[in-house]
Amino acid sequence: MACPFFMPIAKFESGIWLHVQRLPLGCGWSGLCTAPGHEDESPTQEELQEFCNLGYANSCPRLPQDRAWDSVRFGVKTVFSEEQAKREGLKLRYVCERDHRPVESGFLEFDVASGEWRARHVDARVQRMAECYLATYFERKKNQAERLAS
Secondary structure (H helix, E strand, C coil): CECCCEEEEEECCCCCCCCHHHCCCCCCEEEEECCCCCCCECCCHHHHHHHHCCCCCCCCCCCCCCCCCCEEEEEECCCCCHHHHHHHCEEEEEEEEECCEEEEEEEEEEECCCCEEEECCCCHHHHHHHHHHHHHHHHHHHHHHHHHHC
């Protein structure tokens, strides 16, 4: 689960995580804080590793007390084939949580054939996180296919 006030910008290759592929957005990301009073501040490397990329960052000094969500998580609805994904698109489930409970959830839809979003999230941060998650998802699928082909 990523922090709901985190706006990811680029992959964060120099982060030190035990299992980077298990991170909420599929890998580490650098970006900006959008918490009230801290808009567009760049978190330190430690903050990116401990708070921004992991959510539930209650000890983060930037996290406002008054907030709708503590974290955001994503998952791709199972697709059985690449042809099915191109035909039907991908549904990306999102869940926004507060105190470890769902507050908001739904599906975002991505048209694989055109590379366009059919259904976007109204919050720009959540939408950007979804884009990052999906980019990592596609990269993993490509790497898996290449390993199987060799």
